[in-house]
Amino acid sequence: MTSAPKSTTDTSAWRPAGIDDLEPAAWQVVRSTVSTSVTAGPGAGKTELLAQRAAYLLQCGGCPYPARILAISYKRDAAANLGRRVRSRVPEHAWRFDSMTFDAFAKSLLDRFRLSLPTAWAMSGDYTIEYASTATKEINAFLGRLRWQAPPELRSAIQSMSPKTFLPHVVGKWDLPPEIPQAAQADPIAFAALAWWQERFIGAAQPQLDFVMINRLGELLVRAIPRLRRALRLTYPFLFVDEFQDTTPAQLSFLRSLFADPDIDTNSVAEVFNPPADAVPRLGDRPVVTIVGDRKQRIMGFAGALPNAFESFAADFAPENHELTWNFRSSEQLVDLQHVVARHLDSSTVRAISKAPHPPCDDSVSLWTFDDRQSEARTIAQWIADDIATSGRAGSDFALVARQRVGDIDPLFQPELARHGIRLRNDDAAVGTMKLQDLLKNKVAQFIVGVLRLAATPAGLPQIWLDVTATMERVRGVADEESSARAVSDELTNLIVALRSWLNERPPTDEVLSDAVDRVVDAVGFDALSRYSREEKLPDIIKSVRARLEQVVLPGLRWPALLEEYEAADAVSLLTVHRSKGLEYHTVFFLGLEDEQWWAHAQDMQGSTSTFFVGLSRAAQRLIFTNASPTARTGGIADLYALLDQAGVTERMITSEEYLVG
Incomplete structure (x- = not known):
C-alpha cells in the first residue's frame, strides 16, 4: 500500500473496470454529483453499477483521499458481494470502501460510542442480542401484560398490535428522546415502545437488545452528538444504499438523522480528526446518497418495510431519478x-x-x-x-x-x-445459533475457516489469502501504512505455518475441530475479533462455526476435504x-x-x-x-x-x- 493512491483527474478518460460498457442511464448514475434514486429490476447489474460508481469516485478524485464511501445493504450476502466486487475492480482503493448491512453499521456505532449515550440511556455494562425471529413469544407475553397496564383509551390500539411486526412497526417508529419521559405517553406507539425499553433496557444490569433497539440507540447517538455526526459525514461524503424498497421506518429515520440535514461545517473538520490541512476534502454541506432498488421486489413488508420508501427519500434528499433497463442475467x-x-x-x-x-x-x-x-x-x-x-x-x-x-x-x-x-445445501438450516446462509456469509466465520483452509492446503488458494489478509488488516486497524500491512502479512504467515504443523499431527475429530477454531481466535485475539464482528456476538459465531464443522466431519475425511465440505460450494x-x-x-x-x-x-x-x-x-x-x-x-x-x-x-x-x- 501507499499513503495516498494516485487518482486520475481526467474524468472524461475514465472507463469501467472489468467490464466493456454501461448502459446510458448507468453512465449518468456513475458520474452524478448529486443524490440519485435508481430503479433497477432483476438482473440489472446493480452490484456492478455501485462498484463502478465507487471506482469512478475513488479513481477520479470525486471522493478525495482520505474520505471513504459507505455502502449499506439489507442483506449480508449483498454487502459481502459488493465489497468483493469493489476489491476486484479497484484493489488499490478498496480500503476506502466500507460495505455492510444496516444492522452492522448501527451496531458498530453503538459498540464504539455507547459511553457517549445521553445519561438517561447510559449502559452500565455489556448487552446481549436477541434475534427478532426468536422473540415472538416474549413479545406476545409482553403485549398481553401491557393491555392491562395501559390507560383505557389506549387498550384498543395496544390490542391491535401484532407480535410479528411489533419491533419494526412500534419500537422502530419511536425516536428515543434524550431524556426518558416520566409522564404516561398519550400516543399508543410511544406508550408501548417506552414500556418495551423500560422492561428490557432501562436500569438493567445487562440490557437485552434486538437489532431494532440497536438501530434506535445508534440514531440517538448521531442525533444527540453533533461532533459524531460531523465526523461520520466527513468520513463518508458518499453513501450507497442497496435494496431500498425494503427499508424500514427505523432505518430511514437513521439515514435521515445522519445524512439528510445540511448542518456540516467543513471548516470544523480539524476539531474532529486533526488531519493535515491539505488533506481535508471540501465536500459541501451534505453527503451524496445513491439508492438502488425496485418497488416490484418489495418482499419484506412483514419485517416492516415502508410502502413508500422511495417517496420518503425523495422528500428528504431531492434526488435525480434514473431507471436501468438492461438485464444481464436472464435470457x-x-x-x-x-x-x-x-x-x-x-x-x-x-x-x-x-x-x-x-x-x-x-x-x-x-x-x-x-x-x-x-x-x-x-x-x-x-x-x-x-x-x-x-x-x-x-x-x-x-x-x-x-x-x-x-x-x-x-x-x-x-x-x-x-x-x-x-x-444439497439447505441455506435455511439452523447451525448453532445462526442460519447456514448467514454463517457462510459472516466475515468473522469466513476469516476463521479461511485461515484453517490456508493452513490445511499449502498452495492454490490465492483469493482466500487476499480475503483473509483484508480482514486481518481491518481487525488490526491497518489503513494505508505499508509497513503495518507487511506486519499483518507476516503475522498471518506465522500463524498459518504454526497451525499447519498442528493440523498435520491431528486428524479432524469434534474435539480437535473445536480446538482448531479456538487456536485461530486466540492467535488473533478474542477482543479484537469481537470489535470487528458487527452483527452477531463472537461466541455465537464460534459456536456456529464449530457446529457446522461437526456437522460435515466424517471418519477418514482429511482437513482439506473437510473444510471444502464446510462451505459445500458446489452443492x-x-x-x-x-x-x-x-x-x-x-x-x-x-x-x-x-x-x-x-x-x-x-x-x-x-x-x-x-x-x-x-x-x-x-x-x-x-x-x-x-x-x-x-x-x-x-x-x-x-x-x-x-x-x-x-x-x-x-x-x-x-x-x-x-x-x-x-
Missing part, C-alpha cells in the same frame, strides 16, 4: 415472463432488454405437475444429474427455491440427489425466496406452486406476487415451476397461474411411472 424468454409479472405489479413498467451473455436454452420456462412429492423429488434429482453429465455444469448452477418451509423439502431431495453423488442450493434475493442460478426449480406453500397469498396479494416475481427472476437460463397438487390451478393462487398462461408457459403432467427425459 429473452425469461425476460418476457418477468415483464408479464412486472406489468401486473406496476403497469408503468418499461420492458427490460436481455443482455444475457449466453444463448437461451430450449424450453427456458415450463411447468411440471407431479402426482406426489416423492416422484417430484426423484424426477428432479435424476434430471439434474443428467444435465450435469451432459453439460458439465456444477451442482451450484442449480437451485431449488420455495416460498417457505424448505425444512420439509430437504429430507425428500437430500437422499434422491445423494443417489447421484450430488450434494445444489435449497432456499426460500427471501434467501434467494440477490442471487442467480443457471437453472431454478421453483417448487410448490400450490396452496400449501402459498396459503397466505390472499392476505397480501401484492406482496405475495412480488415474492413470486423475486423467486422466478433468480433464473438466468432455465426456470421450471412445479406442483404436486391436482387443485393447484384452481386454488388460492389461480391468479399466479393466469400470469403463467398469459406468458405462454407450457405445462407437462408427469406421472409417478414416467421418467422425464432431457
